[in-house]
Structures are given as C-alpha cells and as structure tokens.
C-alpha cells in the first residue's frame with residue numbers, strides 16, 4: 001500500500017524543495033517555443049517539461065484545460081505526460097477543478113484517483129461550490145488509493161472574492177467553511193494531511209484560519225504578480241505547509257531543459273530563503 005499523499009508530499013517538499021511547476025501549454029507558450037498550436041506541439045511541450053523537471057521538482061501540475069483544447073488526442077498526450085512524470089519521481093497534481101453532485105463526482109474520482117485509470121494522478125484539484133459534501137467520493141477514492149485532493153478556498157483571481165468571502169448562516173465565509181472541512185479531513189494525519197486547500201499568493205492579506213494540517217497550494221507567483229517573499233508574510237505559521245505553484249514564469253524559460261531546471265531551482269532557493 002502506497003503511503004498517503006500527504007506523507008509523500010511532505011517528503012518530496014523536504015528533499016526536492018517546496019515547488020509545484022505547472023504544465024500549462026498556452027498557445028502563446030507553444031509559439032514562443034517555436035511549436036505549432038497543434039497536438040504535435042502539445043506533445044513536444046509536455047514531454048520537454050517532464051524531461052526537464054520530473055526528476056527535479058516535488059510536484060508537476062498539468063492544467064487539463066490546455067490538453068482538452070485538442071480533444072481526445074490532447075487527452076492522450078496528457079495521459080502520457082502523467083505516466084512519464086510519475087515514473088520519473090515527481091508527484092502529479094492534476095489541475096482539473098472538477099465539481100459535481102456526488103454520483104457524478106464519483107466518476108470524476110474514478111477518472112483521476114483510481115489506480116486503474118489512464119489519468120491516475122497523485123492528487124487532483126476540485127471545486128467545492130456544489131457544497132463541500134458533494135466532494136465525498138473524491139475524498140473516499142483518494143483515501144483508498146493513497147492520493148490527495150486540493151479544494152479551492154481562496155483563489156488567486158480577483159473575481160473569487162464575491163463567492164469565497166460570502167458568509168453563511170453560521171457567520172463563516174465560504175472559504176473558512178471549506179478550510180474547516182479540510183481540517184476535519186486531515187484531523188489524525190501526521191506529518192501532513194492529504195487534503196489541501198488552494199490559497200492564492202496574490203491575496204495581499206488572508207483573513208482565515210489556515211491551520212488545516214494539510215498542504216496549501218499557492219498559485220499566483222510570477223505571472224500573476226506574487227513572489228516567494230510574499231509567502232511568509234501571507235501565510236505566517238502555515239508557511240511550512242505551503243506548496244508554491246509557478247507555471248508561466250518557469251515555462252517561458254523553455255524549451256531549453258537547462259533553463260527550465262535553472263528557473264525551477266531559483267524559485268526553490270528564493271522560497272527556502274523567504275521561509276527560512
């Protein structure tokens with residue numbers, strides 16, 4: 001039985017450094033790499049990122065949308081990238097942001113969290129906005145396969161505020177409610193729970209209890225304006241559980257494998273220096 005995702009993530013962050021690099025094959029990035037905006041370009045892009053970073057960084061985060069753009073052939077590239085990244089030692093966080101009623105969520109859990117699936121990943125991002133309880137099948141599947149789940153809580157985009165800061169009858173913000181649910185899922189975990197929150201590093205200030213005994217995926221560094229130095233200021237005592245996520249600011253350094261590796265190493269160094 002594989003160790004729980006949280007245990008594997010803690011070890012990877014400690015040994016390879018606190019960094020998640022996104023595999024986001026934007027059309028503009030394909031062009032910048034001299035690749036066509038087609039399946040051949042997509043495959044070359046994904047394989048180059050995996051070759052450069054799967055043996056180096058703790059987590060790779062393929063953004064499903066950029067593969068779905070090419071239909072089933074794009075998904076075939078995604079399947080290949082996930083398998084190759086995992087076999088090279090990276091943890092793979094599938095960024096799919098899936099959310100639906102429980103019976104449908106079970107099918108999404110099959111797609112990304114069942115070991116028999118061609119898209120089986122170490123973790124997946126999910127959207128809690130059909131009610132946190134609708135995610136139960138994903139948490140159950142993750143527990144069964146030693147995988148993880150990251151639920152959106154305080155996203156990096158400015159539009160998130162209107163939903164995530166809304167308050168329920170209990171007086172809690174939607175975001176705080178999600179965080180409390182995650183803390184309950186992680187209650188007995190040691191050294192780190194397998195159920196994380198997505199908390200943007202672009203937020204300036206966070207008025208929420210981030211003590212969830214789980215990982216905090218922090219996107220928004222680089223292209224969205226945040227820096228590693230923002231992490232200790234923003235996350236305070238939870239900074240040790242922060243997994244900074246960078247996509248465009250590292251990917252733009254490609255297609256050179258060496259440049260991609262240097263860029264990732266630089267972000268790891270800056271984060272470790274900032275957190276201390």
Ligand SMILES: O=C(O)c1cc(=O)[nH]c(=O)n1[C@@H]1O[C@H](COP(=O)(O)O)[C@@H](O)[C@H]1O
Pocket residue numbers: 022024063095097125154155156157198199200219220221222223224245246247248249
């Ligand atoms: O779930 C995510 O990773 C995510 C959450 C969030 O709040 N903001 C956010 O930008 N992301 C993802 O992070 C990636 C953008 O990273 P950058 O290119 O570094 O800005 C995209 O794949 C986004 O979908």
